[in-house]
Amino acid sequence: MSTLIEKHIVSLLAEKDDKAISLLYDNYGDTLYGVALKVVRDEDLAQDVLQESFIKIWKKADSYDSSKAKLFTWLFRITRNTAIDKLRSVNNKSDKEVQIDVSDVYNLGVNGIRPEFMDIQENLEKIEPKYQIVLEALFFQGMTQQEASDELDIPLGTIKSRLKIGLRELGKIYGATMTIFLLLILLP
Amino acid sequence: MKEKVQLFLDSDILEKYLLGDSTKEESLKAERYITMYPEVRETYNELQDNLETYARLYARKTPEGLKEIILHSARKERVASRKIYRYAVAASVAIMIFAGSSYFFWNQNKSLQQENTLVTNKIKYLEENMKNQLEDVRNQFIVLNNPDTRKYTLKGKKEAKELKAIAYINPVKKLSYINVSNVPNLPENKCFQMWAEVNGELVNLGVIKQLDDKDKLLALPYAEKAIGYITIEPEGGNTSPTVQNIVANINY
Numbered sequence: 300m301s302t303l304i305e306k307h308i309v310s311l312l313a314e315k316d317d318k319a320i321s322l323l324y325d326n327y328g329d330t331l332y333g334v335a336l337k338v339v340r341d342e343d344l345a346q347d348v349l350q351e352s353f354i355k356i357w358k359k360a361d362s363y364d365s366s367k368a369k370l371f372t373w374l375f376r377i378t379r380n381t382a383i384d385k386l387r388s389v390n391n392k393s394d395k396e397v398q399i400d401v402s403d404v405y406n407l408g409v410n411g412i413r414p415e416f417m418d419i420q421e422n423l424e425k426i427e428p429k430y431q432i433v434l435e436a437l438f439f440q441g442m443t444q445q446e447a448s449d450e451l452d453i454p455l456g457t458i459k460s461r462l463k464i465g466l467r468e469l470g471k472i473y474g475a476t477m478t479i480f481l482l483l484i485l486l487p
Numbered sequence: 488m489k490e491k492v493q494l495f496l497d498s499d500i501l502e503k504y505l506l507g508d509s510t511k512e513e514s515l516k517a518e519r520y521i522t523m524y525p526e527v528r529e530t531y532n533e534l535q536d537n538l539e540t541y542a543r544l545y546a547r548k549t550p551e552g553l554k555e556i557i558l559h560s561a562r563k564e565r566v567a568s569r570k571i572y573r574y575a576v577a578a579s580v581a582i583m584i585f586a587g588s589s590y591f592f593w594n595q596n597k598s599l600q601q602e603n604t605l606v607t608n609k610i611k612y613l614e615e616n617m618k619n620q621l622e623d624v625r626n627q628f629i630v631l632n633n634p635d636t637r638k639y640t641l642k643g644k645k646e647a648k649e650l651k652a653i654a655y656i657n658p659v660k661k662l663s664y665i666n667v668s669n670v671p672n673l674p675e676n677k678c679f680q681m682w683a684e685v686n687g688e689l690v691n692l693g694v695i696k697q698l699d700d701k702d703k704l705l706a707l708p709y710a711e712k713a714i715g716y717i718t719i720e721p722e723g724g725n726t727s728p729t730v731q732n733i734v735a736n737i738n739y
Contacts, residue, residue, distance in 0.1 A: 320561045324554050333545035346550060350557050357561045371539045376507030422544055459499045466502060469537035
């Protein structure tokens with residue numbers, strides 16, 4: 300993401316100019332939708348999450364502090380937390396129903412991946428699976444480190460170190476993702 | 488210092504802060520370290536970049552029409568927040584009016600209560616006063632009407648020849664009254680004062696005022712063989728009678 304566009308969006312947000320929402324959607328919508336979908340694993344729910352997240356982003360626009368976090372980090376936190384909350388409230392309403400949904404949607408989701416995103420696996424392969432598993436659990440499944448430790452049957456200390464190393468390892472993807480960005484930019 | 492920074496970097500606070508999973512204390516600590524130590528800031532920025540890279544791997548094309556829905560609801564939210572703002576202003580004004588009128592009524596109530604206390608006290612005082620006067624009048628009536636009451640007519644001597652007074656003494660009821668019916672004019676700095684000698688002690692009965700005391704009976708302390716005096720004293724009265732200025736005396 301060009302820092303120039305980022306700066307422009309930030310200044311529009313600060314002025315509460317609704318062009319900011321449109322620009323945010325164009326530049327981050329797909330990624331945030333991906334994040335939401337990864338967490339809730341249901342397209343309808345993910346759309347709700349994205350909509351709620353954008354409303355929150357819009358409401359909190361003047362509280363964004365660029366010295367504390369990059370724009371994407373801020374957007375990611377809001378979307379991820381909204382998605383996790385959504386998932387929890389849906390799970391509370393009806394555990395069974397959601398479990399059926401999850402298995403249905405999981406297949407749909409895999410089939411629905413567009414070709415330009417197909418090299419996710421290729422990119423992720425650069426990261427050892429033991430880190431991937433921990434990152435996924437913590438990033439997208441809304442687990443706390445303790446929950447991840449219990450769920451994955453990995454000691455808490457190992458979870459902590461794998462999160463740390465995994466996050467640093469992600470830097471390896473950077474070179475490869477540049478091609479994805481170019482693809483995204485060239486898309487009509 | 489280095490150790491502290493290394494310890495912080497070794498903990499998972501920065502990672503939790505990145506994801507928005509940190510507690511309030513952890514967030515404050517992370518923000519402090521990011522601001523203070525360049526190596527922490529560098530790591531944080533690197534983590535932020537990695538997070539974005541990682542998240543972008545999972546990007547999915549958003550469904551058609553979702554953008555319009557989101558833009559529409561964001562605008563609606565804006566209008567709603569303006570409405571809320573307007574309601575807030577209206578509510579504030581209403582609260583202020585309410586507070587103002589409450590204060591006004593409270594204040595009014597307070598002053599009415601004060602007035603009420605004042606009036607009650609006044610009534611009590613008047614009642615007391617009236618009782619005393621009635622008692623006085625009753626006693627006067629008893630004395631004047633009693634067959635045992637003797638009447639003494641007094642005339643002034645010396646400068647006060649015009650002074651006329653009538654004393655009513657009742658030895659049975661042990662009551663005595665005096666009525667000063669005529670007071671001669673005195674120089675401005677002089678006045679008449681009444682005294683009674685009771686059991687060898689002189690008691691001040693007060694100053695006789697020029698007009699007000701006409702036709703008014705004054706109670707005298709009763710004692711066997713008491714003597715009443717009227718003297719001319721400097722204006723305002725004296726603490727002890729000036730013997731050479733005695734203008735009238737009553738033996739009773």
